[in-house]
Amino acid sequence: MADPSSYRPAPGSIPVDPGVYRFRDKDGRVIYVGKAKSLRSRLSSYFQDIAALHPRTATMVSTGASVEWTVVRNEVEALQLEYAWIKEFDPRFNVKYRDDKSYPYLAVTMGEEFPRAQVMRGAKRKGTRYFGPYAHAWAIRETLDQLLRVFPMRTCSSGVFKRAGQVGRPCLLGYIDKCSAPCVGRVDADEHREIAEEFCAFMEGDTARFVRRLETQMKQASADLDFETAARRRDDLQALRKALERSAVVLGDATDADVFGISDDDLEAAVQVFHVRGGRVRGQRGWVVDKQAEGDLGQAEVVERLLLQVYGDESPSGVPREVLVPVLPTEPDTVAAWLAERRGSRVDLRVPQRGDKKTLMETVTRNASQSLARHKVARAGDLTARSQALQDLQEALGLDEAPLRIECYDVSHVQGTNVVASMVVFEDGLPRKGEYRKFIVRGTPGEDGELRLDDTAAMDEVLTRRFRRYLAERDGEGQPQDVTADDQALPTGDDDAPSGPIDERTGRPRRFAYPPQLVVVDGGKPQVDAAARALQGLGIDDVAVVGLAKRLEEVWLPDDDFPVILPRTSEGLYLLQRVRDEAHRFAITFHRQRRSKAMTTSVLDEIPGLGPARRRALLKRYGSVKKLRAASAEDIAQVPGIGPGLAATIAAAVGQDGDQAPAVNLTTGEVLDQE
Structure with missing residues (x-):
């Protein structure tokens, strides 16, 4: 790879004007196209310290061998030129949107002498009007069959049309008045084109x-x-x-809008759009995009790239009056001006805040969420892909056998508080949610005697506890001594129950009697080394340990100074990412539950007989324990649901006669200022 400094332009040679730039590799191929308000500012950002760049950007500038730019008059021209160059060069480092399915369109070939209505898929052709997309081709055919009564235009192929003209006899549709039969001269070309134009006007919402x-x-x-x-x-x-x-009626009759919804995770985003014309949903389309193709894209960047792709090839009639998005693109004014230029009139690009349009966007977003789930399940459920993933991991990590059971661990906390960890299990490339476990991290004593609650100490503790249980069940030694009733990862069960790898009561292996072939930890070299030390301390040497570092998606092995880099398209890397993301989701969900429970505790929680409904009634009346303390027992008894006896208990608990109890906000549990 090239050193970026070897082809860095002199700072003074780069103009400050808006423009579009292209990075080329050593063979002269365009590998990235971008636009900028100021070319000097943007290009200079690529040639800073390479360690400070996003991994994807660092790879791009290292792959490049030269950079060139074109100055334009304004940002709208820059947007247009960027789109044209991306379509022309298809750069490998630009984000690519993949249709989540092949959508059929109702197309009218207005470029022909006698326009034809038909079902079309694939790339759009010049001179053809498209309507849709539709979810199913049969829906197009049924709609077309209904409309041919009113708009009897040609639907036959060129061969059928030519043969009918030669024999002087129309096809069946001509005899049943579902075609005006231009093939035999019943109407001339102008009359038939007028029918086709009226058909297009109807499909556009008129x-x-x-x-x-x-x-x-x-x-x-x-x-x-x-x-x-x-x-x-x-x-x-x-x-x-x-x-x-x-077509479902969703908005007012005069509404022409495209409504976009996005659902994403750290790696991919699914996009759905509903095409609303005349207040009715005329079509639906979806895409899946790799968010890290140009660096870690946020939703604003995803929206901007999406609008360029959707409307870049559209005719003016294909751009609606309103474009509703979940978040505005990074440069909303520029994109809106570009859309207006494409349409030939003003386009309202905005985020709906209330009413029917916001409700419709929520529906579109739900469709996007389902699309993303289907995409992941389809890939994960593919037996061939899963087999390939396990084989890739076996070869890349040098394992003796494919890792049929993978366990992944993640630690979650906020500045060392409410530290928890998760364990997720994948067998044969699929999650086994019944074997997921949650750990409450207790802390490891350090050299100074204080408890250590950092990531490496927590990882060491969790793996030690999990595999100590495994050894106990494998060897039939009973339950480990450190298993407590409050440990949500290792339920105590019955101490007198017979031990061993097989549960004699059920005839099934005990849950921790099976070791994994591969342990994955969320993190880099420090976390991997901590996990390896934990297994080594227990004498376990037949379980492989790796770490997946999120920033670079590097795979770290114990005692190795350099990571293993799996190809971006590797099924093995995809499986590791999915396992890691699932462990992170499981850990952070558990952490939020514990943090929420800790934050809602107040002095009123300890008062017997004072349940949630009565605490809410006190909150409505007094707002805080400080104000509650100033009230007499007789006043408290006036609150609905609180009698004289409970009022006296509350007054004594909050300490009316002194400062025995601090003032606490009833909503957050926060101690308030006593002054």
């Missing part, structure tokens, strides 16, 4: 005009006693209304 027109024609034919024509217009009207019923 529905009321056609409904009113059919109603007028039906009534006029009925008044003229032309009941056959009136019946046809009635049937046409029913067909239009049936097609409209397929």
Whole structure:
């Protein structure tokens, strides 16, 4: 890899104007495209100390061999040029959005002499109008079949169209009036194009005009006693209304909007969009994006890249009047101006705060959450992928066998308080949630006699307790001495129960009698060394230990000075990341529960007979223990639900006659100022 300083431009040579820049590798291939308000400021940030850069950015500048830039007039032009270059060069370090499925569109080939309506997938073609996407192709065909009664346009292939013209006889749709039969000259090219344009206008949301027109024609034919024509217009009207019923009404009739929702984790984000036209949901689409493709992207960056991709190839009619997003992009004014230029009129880019639009966004976000879950489950549930992941880990870590059982440990705390740890178990690449465990970390005495509660000490303690239990159950020595009733990881059970690897009462192996083939700890070299010392101290030498450092996604082995780097596309790395993230989620959830419980404790919690409802009643009346102390027992007895006896108990507990008890906020348990 190149040294970034070898191709760093002289600071004075870089303009301060807005523009777009390209990094190239030694072979001249474009590897990254970016834009900037000030090229000098942005490019200088890439050539600082490489250790201070995000790992992905550091890899990019080390892979690069040269950088070039183009100055533009304003930020909107920079946005346009950036999008064009990303489409042209497909740089490897730019974020890529992957459709979470292949969506079908209803397409009208307006570029042909006789436009054709059909189902299309894949890349969009020039001169073709697209509507959707739809969830299923059959939904498009059913909708199209209904609308052909009113808009009898061509749907046949070029070969069928040509043969019908040669024999002078239309296809079946021409005979049943679901095609105007331009192939045999029933209508000319201009008349057929007018039908196609009206069809497109209806699909874009201009529905009321056609409904009113059919109603007028039906009534006029009925008044003229032309009941056959009136019946046809009635049937046409029913067909239009049936097609409209397929789209759910969610907003006002005049609303044209695209509503985006995002669900993400540390590694990936799922995006969903609902296309609302004329107040109805006309289509839905989704993507999954690797957030770390350009560094650790936040939601604002994800939104900005997404809008560029969605609307970069759209015709002006494809950009709605409103674009509703969960968070504004990093440069909202620039993106809004770019959207307005694409549409040809103003576009309202905003975050909905209340009402039906906010409710709809919550629905879209729920769809995104389900999409992300499906994506992870589909990948994790793939037997081939799981087998490949285990094989990758066996080869990369030099294991004698594939790690069919993996245990991962994580420690969670806030500045050494409420220290807890988690253990999650994956077998054959899938989680075994019934064997997850929570640990309350007690602390390890240091050389000065004080309890150590740092990450390495906590990791040492947790692994020692877990594998001491394993040794006891394996050797049939009974329960370890340090297992206590308040330890949520190691339930005490029955001390008189027979011990051994197999539970004689159930005939099944005891939960801690099975050792893992691989122990994963969340952290780098210090955490790995602490875990290795814990196993070594117990004489366990047949369990491999690794650490996964989140910042660089490096795999650390004990006693190694350098980490193992797994390829970004490795199924083994994906499995380690999933195990690590699950352990982190489990640990932080338990930590928040304990922290919340500790924060809600106050002097009133110790008063017998004073439950949550009565504490809330006191809060509503007095607000704090300080004010409660100033009240007499008779006043307290006036609070609903509190009688004279309980009021006297409360008055004595809060210490009315002195400062025996501090003033405490009833909501947070915070000790208040006594002055």
